[in-house]
Amino acid sequence: MAYDLIGKNFTPPDVRAKVTGKAKYAEDFRVDGMVFCRLLLSTIPHAKIKRIDVSKALAMEGVLGVLLPEDLVPLEDPLMPPVLTDEPKYIGEPIAAIAAVNETVAEDALEKIEIEYEPLPFVIDPLESLYPGGPAARTEGNVGNRANIELQTLHWTEEDFASVERGSMPKGKPAVEWSAGDLDAGFANAAYVVEETFVTGSNPHHSMEPRTAMAYWQNGKCHVYGSTQSQSMIVLGLAQYLGIEPADVVYVAEYCGGGFGSKATPYPIMAVPGLMSKKIGRPVMMRISRSEEYFLGSARHCLQGSVKLGFNADGRIAAADIYCLQANGPYFGFPDFLNSAQTLGACYSPLATRFRGVPVLTNTPPAGAQRGPGQNQFACILEPIMDRAAEELGLDRLAIRMINAPSDSTLLDARQSPMTSAYLADALQMAAAEFDWDNRKLRSRQRRGSKVTGIGIGSAMHTGGFYGFDGLVRILPDGKLYIHTGVGNLGTYSYAATSRIAAEILKYDWDDCVIVRGDSRKHLPWNSIQAGSNTSYTQSRTNYVAAMDAVAKLKEIAALDLGGAPDDYEIDGRRVFRRSNAAVGLSYGEAAQRAIDLAGKFSGQEGPEDVNALTKLALGGIAGTGLVGVAKDSADVGGMVATFTTGFIEIELDIETGRHEIKDYFAVCDAGTVIHPEVLAAQINSGAVMGFGMACTERAIYDPQNGLPGNTRLIQTRPPSGLDVPPSMTAFGVDKPDPSNPVGVKGMGEPPMGAGASALLSAISDALGGHVFNRTPVTPDMIVNAANGRLQSNGPLSVFTA
Amino acid sequence: MSDIPTKGASPQYFDAAGEGSGLANKRASRRQFIKGVIASGTAISTAGLVFGGLGGCSADSPPVNVGGVERLLSLNVNGQIRRVDVLPQETLAMTIRYKLGLTGTKLGCDRGECGACTILVDGVPTYSCSMLTQSVRGRSITTIEGLEGQDGRLHPVQQAFIDELGPQCGFCTPGQIMSAVALLETNPNPTREQARVALSGNLCRCGAYDNYINGVMAAVGRV
Incomplete structure (x- = not known):
């Protein structure tokens, strides 16, 4: 299909600010009265805090306040990582924050906090935790993951571990198991069978911009300037951490200095400036150092497992059996271990597969999604094994x-x-x-x-x-197209490329289009996280349905004003006009003015029932300003x-x-x-x-x-x-x-x-x-x-x- | 595979520039930086980013200047003389970002490892996180904000980085550009390999090295 914009190179609108230094990242914002905060981090991998005394710190000149776990909204899910904790579960876990007139004072004050730990057992190696009587990373259990695997206790038997002596992966009772196809027959008839024990390393995300955040309160709303890949999706979780309604969060994330999965969803530490600011009544900047990023900045999950493959003589994989543990960190982590079978299935489509696995909690900094979480670790193990199989089979x-x-x-x-x-x-x-x-x-x-x-x-x-997300576009009386996007800006420019789908459908010149983004005050719709290789697909769908809605409304307005039925009209050159007589029509600017006059659904006073509450909020903000195209991508x-x-x-x-x-x-x-x-x-x-x-x-x-x-x-x-x-x-x-x-x-x-x-x-x-x-x-x-x-x-x- | 080069470890770059050791001598060495910090009586905190200055951030600073005693300096930044109160242990990156309001210079590691804070001191690319502000009196400092012409015209390297779509997340971009500008000023006609070496002290986690080097090569002849 021939397109005017799709498939063509263009200069994304935010590149110029990146080469001039004008692009503002979280640490680049300044507000009058802004002060700084620093974090007290745990020095041992697992402990209960018996006593914490901040009085000497608070008495210091220049110290403005302290934030402690007791100040926080309690979280219902024990696997959800808290903002601050009184039971640290890894070295580097935040326990308290101190605000002061500057970072030196804050840092000095941290030294004055008296803290007494009661050390608890801890575990680094997932297998160690599964031994009978092995240490647990949490007092409540040793297994859990965000993939609906509740916090639980699991230990294997001594016999299960017999293979460790031979350097081979033990395979006790799994927490997750599934299979498809006839595994036994596949292996029985295979011309070549290979079984390997493997370990994949954890590696830090290393986002160049540390996860700095700044926040202040104004008119009952908390304004947060953060570093995230996503925009709209951040608001809900951040509101939960702040203990306020999503409508009371103003979230600014116009640029993100790298995330790679670690800034796709709200992370607890980004709530600290907002919580501290509420307490001390001053804007608070929290800068995270490179060293702290190794505790707070996430990392890829380490996997420990085995893979057994049975090949037919022609090289076709007849059977695949995967057992995969993951060092989950102490909280919900990400289901990397499950994704190992996904990449094998998608790239090599085995005729029969069994997957078994356990996400084992560990007292290591919380790991999370990193670019191809699970799929990429497993590809690294799989490809050299495929080479060996090819060699064995000639x-x-x-x-x-x-x-x-x-x-x-x-x-x-x-x-x-x-x-x-x-x-x-x-x-x-x-x-x-x-x-x-x-x-x-x-x-x-x-x-x-x-x-x-x-x-x-x-x-x-x-x-x-x-x-399943929403699209929102606007045509204003100036005749221009405003594409509202809440997906975020992680640096791939897909927010821009997908916005061009709306322009393509409405037959706009790209120069007449404006992308509205980066700040929740700009009335942004409910959009997906910008992660999971999804933006190009998901946002092209939402922009498509919103643009189609705008086209329908343009034609409807033309029919109302100029007679005939909507289907009698066509669009091009920023006009809606009769197919039979192109002279009869309205410019997009005129149609936008008519939409304002007609109000109701045409101008956003009414919207579809099935769109998200956040989209309805955005609609409320732009109602009456132009012709509004809005729809949920529900197919x-x-x-x-x-x-x-x-x-x-x-x-x-x-x-x-x-x-x-x-x-x-x-x-x-x-x-x-x-x-x-x-x-x-x-x-x-x-x-x-x-x-x-x-x-x-x-x-x-x-x-x-x-x-x-x-x-x-x-x-x-x-x-x-x-x-x-x-x-x-x-x-x-x-x-x-x-x-x-x-x-x-x-x-x-x-x-x-x-x-x-x-x-x-x-x-x-x-x-x-x-x-x-x-x-x-x-x-x-x-x-x-x-x-x-x-x-x-x-x-x-x-x-x-x- | 090579270790992360420090700014002082790019011999090919200097050979290409034909400047020899005279240029190299202008460079801030890590040893000089550490000696300066020791002389000021302040140890480097393991916490990394620690900043004692207040200027520009707090409208209502307390009367007592906790965290150190500032001293008024004149700095030559982007062709302008800027008067600024500076702490003895203050790094140039902090002065530029927090007191002069030039936030285009980024802090990625604050330890001379990543290059996001690269600026030019007398034309030489320098990690501003690892240079004390007190040590650059009388020297000419150029930041990313100083490249754009007064008419809003971009520096040829900036324009070439747009044309070749150099930046991804953009956080390392100002540093990459400053290294590229310094290269082309000393060696207007570098090979691709020389460009790679000149920018090798600027890490890009997005991995956009290929596009950045395309940008440098596209700027050749335009500077």
Whole structure:
């Protein structure tokens, strides 16, 4: 389908402010009378606070107030992380906050707080907690997760642990279990069966902007300037933490300096300035330091598990059996462990699958969703195993991926959902052609001195869209289109690309469109979180339904004023006019004025019943200002929206130093119709860069004896620099429309990271003659050990290791 | 794979610039910074960001200036002489952001690791989180706000970063641009590899390195 705007590059409206320094992030706001606060963080991994005395701190000159757990609204869900706690469950958990005229005074005052802890048992390694009588991370239990897994106690038997001696994953009673297909028959008839025990590292999100927030109260409303990926979705949770109604929260998040999943939903610490400000009657700025980010800034979940695969002689996976534990942190975490089976299912569509798993609570800082949570860890484990299977079966490594690629009949997860579209096979073929697979694979394992060439392939998936949110657009008497978006701005420009769908439907020039966003006072609709690779899909749907509603109203107004039926009218060139006589019509500006005169549904005084309360609030704010298009995107999409990326890589591995150099990287994604080619390529490439760090350099370390973190600086868990990436990278999209989206687009943000990471690990394994590490990150010392046939320093089940 | 380079560790960049050690000597070393802090009697807190100054933030500061004694300095920032009260232990990043209101310079780590706070001191890219304000008296400071022309015309590097869609989240962007501007002023015709090295002290967690380097190369010849 030919579009005027969709599929074309454009300059997103917020880029200029980013290159001039005018873009305002949370720490860039100033208000008269603003003071600072600092946090008292727990120094031990699990304890009850027996006594806390803040009197000496409060008596200090310049100290304005203290916030304690007793000041907070109690939370009903014990798995929900609190703002402050009197039972700290990890080192670095906030216990109290002090406000002062400046940070030095606040910091000095923290030193004056007298605190007495009663230490409690703690646990870092998930398996340790499952032993009979093993330590529990919480006094109430040792297992739980936000995926409807209630806080509970689970221990395995001594016999369950017998396999640990052999370095193999024990498999006791799971907290979650599902299966599909005939597993036993699949394994019984398999030509090749492989079973591996694996551990994936946790790595910090490393958002460049720490999660700073500033807040003050005005006219009974709490104004919060925060750092979040999302906009409208933040308001509800933030209101809950503040103990007020959502209508009493003013939330500003025009820019977000990186989130990668860690700022998708409201996080407890962002409520501190608002709560403190209420208490002391002054605006409060809370700056979070880089070191504190390692406690408060989230990280990817560490997984511990096993995967058993049975292959038919042609390479088709007949049976897959996954057991997966996750170090959940002490609160609800994210269901990464469940998503391991999802990525296997989507990329390799096994004929039979069983999944078992346990989210084990640990006294490590709360982990959460990070770009491809679960899917990307598992891709890193899976791809080198697929390479080994290809070698064992005498198959080409691309061929084994093609024969297992998903089709229309592939079903995912416990619910066995179909996918709305899955063009991974196309992506593999396109990337292979661009990479020149047939010739380049001949370079695999060629050695020059200490340097060995490695060739790798990696694929990853994620869900790629939601539905059920609201769209809101306005045409004002100035004739311009105002597209209200509450999704957020995490830096991918998808808020802008999806706004262009409304412009496309209403046949606007892009120059005549204004995107309204970034501040809840601007009357923003109920929109999705900006996360989960969903924005492009979800927001294109909401903007589509709102624009269609506006088109219908334009035609209705024309018919009312100029006679005939709405269907007699057509739109173009910012006019609504008769099909039979284009001279008879109204300009959009005139129609907007008529909408104001007619009022009611035309101008937002009345709206659809099924839209969210937040959208109704927004409608109330703009009623009577122009022609309003508003609707809920309620159509069921008939399956899971899935998005894929596959990456092909060539590296040179120095087997004496363990260092690698990436020579070339090609990646192709299946994200449906490409709506913004330049951004699509940037996301694929930059996601891979993040993946290179996950694969080889980034990991969180915790000392099992004391629960201490081993990394509180960037250099200690290093994200890739510009010198770690190939000199140039190539990326594009399959560009086949998804049938369930009005313009055929799907989201795409997460799989590029998993593709980059797993392709790199596939190439490292290739350079080492097919050695499978079953662990991330793969560090230089592990490579040197493998190249020399030495044992690794970490056991197969060790977690949070250096 | 290399460790995060500090600003002083980009030899290729200096060779390309043809400036040799004269330019390098102008650079703030970490040792000088730490010596300065010790001389001021203030230890670096493990908490990272700790700021004692009040100016510009609090309309009703208490009469006693808790947290240290400020001293009035004249700074040359973006071609203007700015008079500002500065604490002995105050970093340039804090002065710029909190007292001069120039918030385009970002603080990502406050420890000389990420490069988000990169500014130019006498044309040399410098981590402003790791330089004491007291040490830049009489020197010329340029921040991201100083690049735009008075007529609102963008610096060619800024324009090229828009054209090549350099920024994603945008938080590291001002620092990347300052490093790029310094490169092109000393080496107007760098290779792509030289550009990579020149910007290697600026971390981008979004991973947009490819687009940023495209931006630098697009600016070549426009400066």
